[in-house]
Amino acid sequence: MSREDYELVVGVEVHAELSTKTKIFCSCPTTFGAAPNTQTCPICMAMPGTLPVLNEKVVEYAVKAGLATNCTISQDSKNDRKNYFYPDLPKAYQISQYDKPLCKEGYVEIDTKEGKKKIGIERIHIEEDTGKLNHDDFSGGSLLDLNRAGVPLIETVSKPDMRSIEEVDSYLRKLKSIFEYIEVSDCKMQEASFRADVNVSVHKPGEPFGTRTEMKGMDSFRSIARAIEYEKNRQIDVIEEGGTVYQETLRWDDVSGKTFPMRDKEDAEDYRYFPEPDLVAIKLSEEYIENIKNNLPELPESRKQRYLEEYKLSEKDANIITSSKYLSELFEGSIKVCNNPKAVNNWIISDISRILNETEMDPIEIPFDCNQLGKLVILIDKGTISSSIGKKVLEELFENPRDPEEIIKEKGWIQISDEGAIKEVVTKILEANPQSIADFKAGKDRALGFLVGQAMKETKGKANPQMLNKMFLEELNK
Amino acid sequence: MNKITDLTVHELIEKLANKELTITEITQAYIDRINEKEKDVKAFITPLTDEALEKAKEIQAKVEAGELNGAFAGIPIGIKDNLCTKGVKTTCASKMLENFVSPYSATIVENIEKENIINLGKLNMDEFAMGSSTENSYFAKTRNPWNLNKVPGGSSGGSAAAVAANLVPWALGSDTGGSIRQPASLCGVVGLKPTYGLVSRFGLVAFASSLDQIGPITKDVKDAAMLLNLIAGHDEKDTTSVDVEKKDYVQALKNDVKGLKIAVPKEFFGEGINEEVKASLEKAIEKYKELGAEVEEVSLDIAKYALATYYIIACAEASSNLGRFDGIRYGYRAPEAKDLKEIFKKSRSEGFGPEVKRRIILGTYVLSSGYYDAYYKKAQQARTLVMKEFNKVFENYDVILTPTSPVTAFDIGSKSENPLEMYLADICTVSVNIAGLPGISIPCGVDSEGLPIGMQLIGNKFQEETILNAAYTYEQATNFRNTYKPEFKGGAN
Numbered sequence: 001m002s003r004e005d006y007e008l009v010v011g012v013e014v015h016a017e018l019s020t021k022t023k024i025f026c027s028c029p030t031t032f033g034a035a036p037n038t039q040t041c042p043i044c045m046a047m048p049g050t051l052p053v054l055n056e057k058v059v060e061y062a063v064k065a066g067l068a069t070n071c072t073i074s075q076d077s078k079n080d081r082k083n084y085f086y087p088d089l090p091k092a093y094q095i096s097q098y099d100k101p102l103c104k105e106g107y108v109e110i111d112t113k114e115g116k117k118k119i120g121i122e123r124i125h126i127e128e129d130t131g132k133l134n135h136d137d138f139s140g141g142s143l144l145d146l147n148r149a150g151v152p153l154i155e156t157v158s159k160p161d162m163r164s165i166e167e168v169d170s171y172l173r174k175l176k177s178i179f180e181y182i183e184v185s186d187c188k189m190q191e192a193s194f195r196a197d198v199n200v201s202v203h204k205p206g207e208p209f210g211t212r213t214e215m216k217g218m219d220s221f222r223s224i225a226r227a228i229e230y231e232k233n234r235q236i237d238v239i240e241e242g243g244t245v246y247q248e249t250l251r252w253d254d255v256s257g258k259t260f261p262m263r264d265k266e267d268a269e270d271y272r273y274f275p276e277p278d279l280v281a282i283k284l285s286e287e288y289i290e291n292i293k294n295n296l297p298e299l300p301e302s303r304k305q306r307y308l309e310e311y312k313l314s315e316k317d318a319n320i321i322t323s324s325k326y327l328s329e330l331f332e333g334s335i336k337v338c339n340n341p342k343a344v345n346n347w348i349i350s351d352i353s354r355i356l357n358e359t360e361m362d363p364i365e366i367p368f369d370c371n372q373l374g375k376l377v378i379l380i381d382k383g384t385i386s387s388s389i390g391k392k393v394l395e396e397l398f399e400n401p402r403d404p405e406e407i408i409k410e411k412g413w414i415q416i417s418d419e420g421a422i423k424e425v426v427t428k429i430l431e432a433n434p435q436s437i438a439d440f441k442a443g444k445d446r447a448l449g450f451l452v453g454q455a456m457k458e459t460k461g462k463a464n465p466q467m468l469n470k471m472f473l474e475e476l477n478k
Numbered sequence: 479m480n481k482i483t484d485l486t487v488h489e490l491i492e493k494l495a496n497k498e499l500t501i502t503e504i505t506q507a508y509i510d511r512i513n514e515k516e517k518d519v520k521a522f523i524t525p526l527t528d529e530a531l532e533k534a535k536e537i538q539a540k541v542e543a544g545e546l547n548g549a550f551a552g553i554p555i556g557i558k559d560n561l562c563t564k565g566v567k568t569t570c571a572s573k574m575l576e577n578f579v580s581p582y583s584a585t586i587v588e589n590i591e592k593e594n595i596i597n598l599g600k601l602n603m604d605e606f607a608m609g610s611s612t613e614n615s616y617f618a619k620t621r622n623p624w625n626l627n628k629v630p631g632g633s634s635g636g637s638a639a640a641v642a643a644n645l646v647p648w649a650l651g652s653d654t655g656g657s658i659r660q661p662a663s664l665c666g667v668v669g670l671k672p673t674y675g676l677v678s679r680f681g682l683v684a685f686a687s688s689l690d691q692i693g694p695i696t697k698d699v700k701d702a703a704m705l706l707n708l709i710a711g712h713d714e715k716d717t718t719s720v721d722v723e724k725k726d727y728v729q730a731l732k733n734d735v736k737g738l739k740i741a742v743p744k745e746f747f748g749e750g751i752n753e754e755v756k757a758s759l760e761k762a763i764e765k766y767k768e769l770g771a772e773v774e775e776v777s778l779d780i781a782k783y784a785l786a787t788y789y790i791i792a793c794a795e796a797s798s799n800l801g802r803f804d805g806i807r808y809g810y811r812a813p814e815a816k817d818l819k820e821i822f823k824k825s826r827s828e829g830f831g832p833e834v835k836r837r838i839i840l841g842t843y844v845l846s847s848g849y850y851d852a853y854y855k856k857a858q859q860a861r862t863l864v865m866k867e868f869n870k871v872f873e874n875y876d877v878i879l880t881p882t883s884p885v886t887a888f889d890i891g892s893k894s895e896n897p898l899e900m901y902l903a904d905i906c907t908v909s910v911n912i913a914g915l916p917g918i919s920i921p922c923g924v925d926s927e928g929l930p931i932g933m934q935l936i937g938n939k940f941q942e943e944t945i946l947n948a949a950y951t952y953e954q955a956t957n958f959r960n961t962y963k964p965e966f967k968g969g970a971n
Contacts, residue, residue: 042582046802048575048683049562049584051716083798083845085822092801144806272845274854277687277795280717 006202006236009209010168010228011160014175015153016185017129017193018061024128024152025052025095032191036134036145044150046090051278054079058152059102059282061184062126063292065154066103068182068299069121069175075284077102079126079276084269087144088131096127096155098273102282108178109301110170111319119171120159129153154184160199160209165225172196172221173323177300180325180364189362195219200231202239210235211245215252215259220360227252231259303328311341317349326363327352330370337374344377351394368401376404388461389413417464425463426471429454440476448472482507483644487701490647491549501541501552505534508554508598512645518626518969520618521640523559524567525599530554533596550708551594556646558637559600560607561692562681563587566597570683571615572605574803574810574829584681585713586650586692593708598646602636605831606800607657607685609633610903613894614833621890622665624929626969628887631661631903637695638665642964648696648705652682654689655788656882656907659919662695663882663932666921666962668949669695670702671907673940674914675720678713684799686792687718689911698959699920699950703727706942722940730943731950736770738948741875743778746906751884758923758931759881762952766879769955771948776875780867783860784909789901790844790857791912796834797841803829836897861912868913872938877948880906882919882932906934916942920949921958930962 026043080098131149187194201212562580604614612635634651638661653671662669694705805811805825812824844853
């Protein structure tokens, strides 16, 4: 049998850090990147005698997330303790939700080659993040940073509904964009504020699901795709060789491109969940839920429809732009500045997307704003710069964002549109390339392109290409 | 005049107001008493006599300068060593926290500090409040002031013994299954466990979160009502503390029980209850009848499941609550631990005493997958039944009257080798915690050895006024405190 005979089955658990100002059970700030242990207090450090107080915003955000993913919201919910020992878990239990999550039974719709597909969501629950152990090269030991301990998370558990890497990718991007749109999480993957545990199994269609393995804490789309591909093939090979796939937790190693077991099997954890006695049950009124529902912002799907109608974008382009709240904000903001949707669309779909991909940058990290992109479009529209200079300006915007006008002045990139100056260059290039003139006269049109290219090179790309074209033609046809 | 240290707090306050006494005189009297008797009683883990005198002088000066008033200013207190006190060691009587200094104070500690009450020291207890004799302290075995060869009860044994021996005028304890009432009973003083949720638990080192409550241990009922006034109330740092209307519990002391309906559950007078205890309680019941209360026998059959229910729930919660003592951030770390697993294992093996380990193991077991339904879940169901049956009694009665402890103070060492027998010491008190009700223990007599016998009055939720008044009325009619005094007998060993 070959690998093609197997079907991939994937379910994911996404942890998204909520963008509340304070932690889930105390009033410490949640800001990322502060000096170690400066955003802590006796409560999140689990000093003896301290008690948690549930941050109401966390409940609100989770309900928002549930409503935006078509979940049923539980009016009667509670917190539970998940017990295990690890230095980054100061209480030796994580306050989470076990059998009564806030949200359950929802779905997210994705686009696949075969059309639209609903990916089921089993549940969304609230819990606290752990601290971080940082390896200390100096001592060779580990240093504990509890700034992240108690940062609120929502865990979104999908059903095992995904059948390809593309579907997983679409689902994750869709979920991420929804959370961004409803402003419950900034979903910065580089800061691990949006990370996924990926459950992978394989089976032959028609047969029961195979045993799944879990890869924890994945925080890049590229690694997720690679890891699923690797794990799928590994499992198939194990089965084909007559072996058994064990249910276990794996660690994906990006460098070697392989998965490794995280802990030995006899160490299987028993989390001893039980209701958190330090917190009262979470009771939500119908009005409360209704109120959040009525105030949900525009979601990616309806924004996409709007773009199709309002800006006549292609389905593909609209998908890309609305896949990120930040991209679509950049899009709409820039249009307001330059009033040229088509050009802004092109910039985002081609050059900006390419740079994001190459640098694995998240749209939220785009360093320039809509005013700067809008101005860039205006400069091209006015003929102040050519579009090839425009690309250089864009790169500059990524490097060191500032007013595009300033950039071109500083760099001397203003387009040469002075007739005399253009004429001078044309004359010079023609004098240097008699062969091209002969070629052109012999009917080889390509010679014109070569000459324009030479002139652009001479002017370091600053010459107005339309004028060059026109003037070369005039001269050649003389 | 009585010696200063014989006085109740309300008597001290009166004498301060009349300028018969000064704040420093009071503190000095207690320090002298501690210097005299502490070596026999061993009630303190961390005495703060020097600091207390310093503080007394400071408060005295402020009061004299008119910068400070307040009835409680300058009154000393003793605090059980599982209540966090900023800047002072909070050990929970454990090697694990031998040198632990909390970076913050419990809400209740802040409350009493606001009143300028002076902390005379941190009091001994069973390690992490687990025990009924204070023999499980890592530091010392506290002695019963009535007979130094006997235990003071536990786990708030240091608090009860200190009050009985006049080492402090009153004290704070905590009660998870009887840890205020049982030692109060064994030491012949008053101990009140408030309704679950009446007093903030923030800063009380957790044993079993759904059962723990802080409460007063005092010389008489009026003092208990006064201290309850200071500690009761909602705390935004403890969401399980209930936002109920503030009451004045001293006002509730009417010295009148006419028409009060008292239920006496026969199950609390059956097997295992010492005959002398029974006889003493029966006399108390007669007294209540004399005073005009209506007393009737009832059945609380479900109570027989309370002890098992209690030990499952309490241990389950404890096994989780004590997980934070892992040797990483604070507390004891095994010096020879070589890796992470060893830090956890050795620190906990060496830092906890045998009773704490026993309960962590039991609690871990009942929460384990495969056992959860049979033990923890069943215990929670039993808990609901216990609550229901108490509710039913309170439909027709105001107060439930029982012994506090099945026996009087027992010999040191006599039960420490037999945990099950020790657990039976809580048989009369645990159901009150299971049901979240208020309960008070007051002395009602002595046995043939001269050891105090305690009576427990249980009220409906947030009906502290009712049991305080019932206790007060009995106390006024019998005057135990002026009839019997601890004699510090024995103690040769």
